[in-house]
């Protein structure tokens with residue numbers, strides 16, 4: 001092999017080795033983009049990373065004092081169960097309820113008349129995480145309610161399962177139905 005060609009091969013080999021080492025170092029030291037949230041009392045549920053990108057199962061509105069708009073989102077495992085209406089939800093299923101204050105929209109109202117409402121300030125982020133072993137005593141679901149990224153108190157978490165169990169035990173403790 002001519003010398004120049006040999007040098008070129010050596011350079012390529014050296015570059016490949018260096019690139020591999022760099023990748024390995026980067027992977028080992030990769031920092032999670034979002035720090036794990038504090039865990040909810042009783043259940044130890046944390047805010048699942050990336051939940052805001054999940055698919056929409058349905059939306060809901062609560063009038064009265066809360067005056068909120070909500071989106072119910074599901075991770076892929078929960079979404080498959082919703083779509084096929086297959087119960088119970090499998091382990092690994094997570095359902096999120098994302099709530100905002102419901103506010104009138106001055107911009108939309110200009111186009112539609114005074115009737116348009118949109119999400120205002122962020123309210124609670126709530127999660128139900130299916131793990132039939134860990135959460136055997138609460139229908140297989142772990143609950144977490146967060147406000148401004150922090151879990152709400154134990155008293156609130158003491159109410160989650162009781163209410164879900166009173167009304168929707170026949171739908172694996174989940175109120176929301178998939179809105180096609």
Ligand code: HEC
Pocket residue numbers: 060061062070072095096097126127128143144145156157159160161163164173174175176177
């Ligand atoms: C007094 C009854 C009640 C209590 C207490 C309650 N929920 Fe719910 N939850 C509901 C109702 C009704 C819905 C459906 C309406 C909606 O989504 O706005 C719901 C929906 C949800 C959903 C979406 C999945 C589903 O079941 O539709 C999650 C997640 C959730 N709740 C989490 C929690 C957590 C966490 C707590 C406790 C901190 C809690 N809930 C306490 C009544 C309750």
